[in-house]
Amino acid sequence: MDPQAAREAVLLRDLGEWELLRRLAAFAPPGQFDDDAALLQEESGRQLVVNTDVLVEGLHFSDATMEPGDVGWRAAAANLSDLAAMGCRSVVGLTVGLVAPALTPWSWVEGVYQGLDQALQRFGGILLGGDCSGGGQRLLAITAMGHLGSGAIRRCDGRPGDLLVSTGPHGLSRLGLALSLGELDGAGLSAALRERAIRAHQRPQPRLDAVAALEQSRPAGRLWRVGGTDSSHGLVAAAAGIARASHCQALLDRSALPLDAELAELAQGEAWCLAGGEDFELVLALEPAWAEALLASLPGTSRIGVLAANSATQSAAPVAWLQGDAPFPASSGFTHFR
Amino acid sequence: MDPQAAREAVLLRDLGEWELLRRLAAFAPPGQFDDDAALLQEESGRQLVVNTDVLVEGLHFSDATMEPGDVGWRAAAANLSDLAAMGCRSVVGLTVGLVAPALTPWSWVEGVYQGLDQALQRFGGILLGGDCSGGGQRLLAITAMGHLGSGAIRRCDGRPGDLLVSTGPHGLSRLGLALSLGELDGAGLSAALRERAIRAHQRPQPRLDAVAALEQSRPAGRLWRVGGTDSSHGLVAAAAGIARASHCQALLDRSALPLDAELAELAQGEAWCLAGGEDFELVLALEPAWAEALLASLPGTSRIGVLAANSATQSAAPVAWLQGDAPFPASSGFTHFR
Numbered sequence: 001m002d003p004q005a006a007r008e009a010v011l012l013r014d015l016g017e018w019e020l021l022r023r024l025a026a027f028a029p030p031g032q033f034d035d036d037a038a039l040l041q042e043e044s045g046r047q048l049v050v051n052t053d054v055l056v057e058g059l060h061f062s063d064a065t066m067e068p069g070d071v072g073w074r075a076a077a078a079n080l081s082d083l084a085a086m087g088c089r090s091v092v093g094l095t096v097g098l099v100a101p102a103l104t105p106w107s108w109v110e111g112v113y114q115g116l117d118q119a120l121q122r123f124g125g126i127l128l129g130g131d132c133s134g135g136g137q138r139l140l141a142i143t144a145m146g147h148l149g150s151g152a153i154r155r156c157d158g159r160p161g162d163l164l165v166s167t168g169p170h171g172l173s174r175l176g177l178a179l180s181l182g183e184l185d186g187a188g189l190s191a192a193l194r195e196r197a198i199r200a201h202q203r204p205q206p207r208l209d210a211v212a213a214l215e216q217s218r219p220a221g222r223l224w225r226v227g228g229t230d231s232s233h234g235l236v237a238a239a240a241g242i243a244r245a246s247h248c249q250a251l252l253d254r255s256a257l258p259l260d261a262e263l264a265e266l267a268q269g270e271a272w273c274l275a276g277g278e279d280f281e282l283v284l285a286l287e288p289a290w291a292e293a294l295l296a297s298l299p300g301t302s303r304i305g306v307l308a309a310n311s312a313t314q315s316a317a318p319v320a321w322l323q324g325d326a327p328f329p330a331s332s333g334f335t336h337f338r
Numbered sequence: 339m340d341p342q343a344a345r346e347a348v349l350l351r352d353l354g355e356w357e358l359l360r361r362l363a364a365f366a367p368p369g370q371f372d373d374d375a376a377l378l379q380e381e382s383g384r385q386l387v388v389n390t391d392v393l394v395e396g397l398h399f400s401d402a403t404m405e406p407g408d409v410g411w412r413a414a415a416a417n418l419s420d421l422a423a424m425g426c427r428s429v430v431g432l433t434v435g436l437v438a439p440a441l442t443p444w445s446w447v448e449g450v451y452q453g454l455d456q457a458l459q460r461f462g463g464i465l466l467g468g469d470c471s472g473g474g475q476r477l478l479a480i481t482a483m484g485h486l487g488s489g490a491i492r493r494c495d496g497r498p499g500d501l502l503v504s505t506g507p508h509g510l511s512r513l514g515l516a517l518s519l520g521e522l523d524g525a526g527l528s529a530a531l532r533e534r535a536i537r538a539h540q541r542p543q544p545r546l547d548a549v550a551a552l553e554q555s556r557p558a559g560r561l562w563r564v565g566g567t568d569s570s571h572g573l574v575a576a577a578a579g580i581a582r583a584s585h586c587q588a589l590l591d592r593s594a595l596p597l598d599a600e601l602a603e604l605a606q607g608e609a610w611c612l613a614g615g616e617d618f619e620l621v622l623a624l625e626p627a628w629a630e631a632l633l634a635s636l637p638g639t640s641r642i643g644v645l646a647a648n649s650a651t652q653s654a655a656p657v658a659w660l661q662g663d664a665p666f667p668a669s670s671g672f673t674h675f676r
Contacts, residue, residue: 012447012472013440020470023444024436027451028465038466040430040483044381050466052433052481056473092378095390097435097479098362102351106361109350113365127366128376128388131479132358134350135394141435141469141479143390145378 034245035154036085036229047148048092051082057138065180068108070202071140072115078232079144080123080206081280085230089149089211091125097141098132112140123208150215151224158227158246158285160309165291166258167210167282168300170235174276175263176201184266193262204280210298214284217293227285227307234275235304236319238283243307243318246285251322252305274329372583373492374423374567385486386430389420395476403518406446408540409478410453416570417482418461418544419618423568427487427549429463435479436470450478461546488553489562496565496584496623498647503629504596505548505620506638508573512614513601514539522604531600542618548636552622555631565623565645572613573642574657576621581645581656584623589660590643612667 012020025033032038037051055061055078061071080091096116100109113127120126125146176197178184186194207230214226227246231238235258239250257264258281259273266272285307286294295301310316320328350358363371370376375389393399393416399409418429434454438447451465458464463484514535516522524532545568552564565584569576573596577588595602596619597611604610623645624632633639648654658666 010444011440012438012442012444015444017470020444020447023448024434024451024465024468024470027455028467032465033467038431038433040466042380042382042386043384046381048380048386050433050481050483052435052467052469052479054435054437054469054471054479056437056471059472093376095376095388095481096362097390097392099392099394099477099479100350102349104350106348106350106353106358109358110361113362117365127362127370128378129366129371129390130362131390131392132355132362133392133394134397135475135477137474139437139473139477141390141392141437143388143433143481145388 034156035152036082037088039086039148039152047152049083049086049088049146049148050143051079051086052141052143053079053082054141055139065177066202068111069115069118072112073119073203075140075142076116076119076144077204077206077280079142080119080208081204081230081232083144083146084206084208084211085153085228085282087148087151087153087211087226088146089208089215090147091120091123091208092145092147093120093125093128094142094144095128096130098130099135100138101136102134104138123206149211150218151226153226153228153284155227155229155241155245157225158242158248158307159287160248160307161287162227162285162307163288163291163303164239164250164252164305164307165284165286165294166231166235166302166304167207167284167298168279169258169260170231170274170279170281171259171263171269171272171276172197172200173204173278174272190262193260200279204278206280207282210282210301213298214294217290217297219289219293222290225287228282231279231281231283232277234277235279235283236274239305240318242283242285246307247310248307249310249316250305250319251308252319253303253322254326255323256302256304258302258304271329372494373490374420375426377424377486377490385490387421387424387426387484387486388481389417389424390479390481391417391420392479393477403515404540406449407453407456410450411457411541413478413480414454414457414482415542415544415618417480418457418546419542419568419570421482421484422544422546422549423491423566423620425486425489425491425549425564426484427546427553428485429458429461429546430483430485431458431463431466432480432482433466434468436468437473438476439474440472442476461544487549488556489564491564491566491622493565493567493579493583495563496580496586496645497625498586498645499625500565500623500645501626501629501641502577502588502590502643502645503622503624503632504569504573504640504642505545505622505636506596506617507598508569508596508612508617508619509601509607509610509614510535510538510598511542511616512610528600531598538617542616544618545620548620551636552632555628555635557627557631560628563625566620569617569619569621570615572615573617573621574612577643578656580621580623584645585648586645587648587654588643588657589646590657591641591660592664593661594640594642596640596642609667
C-alpha cells in the first residue's frame with residue numbers, strides 16, 4: 001500500500017477522539033491543546049479564556065431525555081465548565097453556531113436559546129453572536145469566553161504529594177441519564193436522589209464558584225500552582241489527564257470516592273462514579289495545605305486521593321487504587337466516533 | 339390553533355436565515371447581532387473582534403468542487419472576511435469545531451487542517467483550540483478572533499451622499515462554482531478568467547489588506563465613520579444591508595458594476611455579479627473624499643454607486659439602479675434552510 005492509500009485507509013473511528021485531538025494539535029503551537037481551553041493575553045496582562053464545544057443530537061443530547069431548554073442550558077454549561085477548569089472566574093459571553101434541518105420547529109430553537117439565556121443569566125456573560133445553517137442533524141457549536149482569575153489551572157501542574165480533590169459528587173449525571181432513558185426504574189431510590197440525578201443530567205452547574213473558593217483558600221504567600229481539569233469525560237479520565245500531563249500517578253482512595261451513599265449501593269454505582277461522565281466538577285491537584293483549606297471552605301468538596309511519583313520509566317498506569325493491588329477497572333474509553 | 343401549537347407549526351424552512359437570525363438576536367443585547375462580528379472591549383481599550391461561522395457539507399462545500407485543503411482554507415477565509423468586514427486588521431487565531439462521520443478518512447481531516455493552516459500562515463493568527471465529534475455529516479464551526487484597527491466598520495454608518503465602493507470584482511466565485519460543477523463548459527472563456535474564477539471559489543481572500551488601505555486613506559482630521567459589510571451573501575445583499583441599517587437607499591451604477599468584462603458577456607454575468615455570493619470583498623459607504631483616496635490607493639477597488647436619502651416613509655426598495663426606472667432584479671433570497 002502506498003503511503004497515500006495507507007493514510008486514506010485510516011478512519012476517524014479507528015483513531016478515536018483522543019488520538020484525533022493529538023493529531024490536530026500538531027497544527028497548533030506546542031502545548032496549545034494541552035488544557036481545557038485556550039488563553040489569550042490582553043494588552044493589560046489580563047487573560048481571556050476561550051473554549052469551543054460541539055454538541056450533536058443523538059450523541060450529546062436527545063429529545064428523549066431533555067427538553068429544548070435543557071439542551072441549551074447544558075450546551076452553555078459544558079462550555080463554561082471548560083472555562084472554569086482553566087481557572088476562569090467571570091464569563092464574557094458566548095457565540096453559538098446552530099445547525100438544524102429545515103423542518104425543525106422554531107419552538108425547539110426558541111427553547112434552546114431560552115435555556116442558553118438562563119445559563120447566561122445564572123453564570124454571567126451575554127450572547128455575543130453566532131451563525132445558523134441548515135443541515136441533516138441538530139447541533140450546537142458554542143465558543144465561550146471569560147477572564148482568568150488569579151491564575152491558570154493546568155493539567156500539567158500536579159506534583160507528587162499533592163492531594164487530589166473533587167469539588168462534588170460523581171455518577172449522578174449518569175444515573176439521571178439512566179432514569180431518563182428508563183434503563184433503570186429507580187423504584188428503590190429515594191425521590192430526593194432521583195430528582196438530584198435528573199437535575200445533574202439536565203441542568204449541570206459549571207463550577208465557576210469553585211474557582212473563586214480556590215483563590216480565597218490559597219495559603220498566604222504561596223505561588224499559584226494548581227493542577228486540574230473538569231470531569232466532563234469522567235472522574236478517572238480527569239485524574240488520568242492530570243497524572244499523565246504531570247508525569248505522576250493518580251492514586252484514588254477507594255474508601256473515599258465522591259459518591260452518594262445511596263448511589264454506592266447500586267451495582268453500577270462505583271462504575272458510574274468513576275466513568276459515568278458529564279458531572280462537570282473540577283478535579284484538582286493541590287499541595288496539602290491548600291487542599292485542606294479548600295476542603296474546609298467549599299461544601300461538597302472532598303479529598304479523593306493523592307498524586308504519587310511515577311516510576312522512573314513512567315510505565316505505571318496513570319490511575320490506580322491507593323489501597324493495595326485490587327485491579328483498577330479499565331477506564332471506559334470515551335469516544336464520540338463509535 | 340392555540341399559541342403553543344401555532345409556534346410549533348412554524349418551521350425553520352418557513353422563516354429563512356434572516357428572520358431566524360432576527361429572532362435569535364432577541365436573546366442578545368440590542369444591536370449585538372447588527373454587524374458582521376462581535377466586539378469585546380479589552381481593559382486597555384483595544385477591541386477584540388469575534389466571529390462564528392458554520393460550514394456544512396453539501397451546503398457550503400462539497401467534495402465535487404473542492405479538495406479538503408480548499409475546504410479548510412475557505413472555512414478560515416469566510417470567517418476572516420467577517421473580521422475584516424468589522425474593521426479587523428490583525429488576526430489572533432481561530433478555534434475549530436469539527437464534526438464528521440466515523441467512517442471519514444483521516445486524510446480528509448488532515449487536508450482540511452492543512453488548508454486552515456495555510457490560511458493562518460497567509461493572514462496571521464494561530465489555531466487556538468477546538469473540539470471534535472462524530473455526526474451524520476461533515477461540518478466545521480469556526481470562531482475567529484482578531485483585533486480592531488482604527489475603528490469599527492458598521493452597516494448602520496452609511497450617510498446620504500456617501501459613495502459606495504467595492505474592493506474587488508463580483509461574480510467570479512459563482513463562475514468558479516459553475517465551472518467546477520460542469521454547469522457551464524467555459525469553452526468560450528479565456529484560460530486566465532477560468533483560472534481566476536476557480537481560484538476565487540476555492541481560495542477566496544479575506545480583505546484584511548483593504549482595512550489597512552482604508553485606514554491609510556482616511557483624510558487628515560476626519561473622524562472615523564465607515565459604513566460597510568462584506569459581500570459573502572452577494573453584492574446586492576451587502577448593499578441592501580448597509581442601506582437598511584443606515585436608513586438610506588443604495589443606488590447602484592449599472593454602468594459601473596464590479597464585473598469582469600469577459601464575465602459581463604455571459605448571459606448570467608450581471609446576475610452572478612449582483613447575487614452570486616461568496617466573493618468576500620468589502621462593500622463600503624464612505625464620504626466622497628475618503629472614497630476617492632481609497633480608490634486611488636487600493637488597486638481593484640471601484641466606485642459602484644451612492645447612498646441616497648430614503649423617502650420620508652422609508653418605503654423605497656433598499657437597492658435600486660442609479661439609472662432611471664429599469665426594474666431592479668429581485669434580490670436572490672439567500673437561505674441555508676431550503
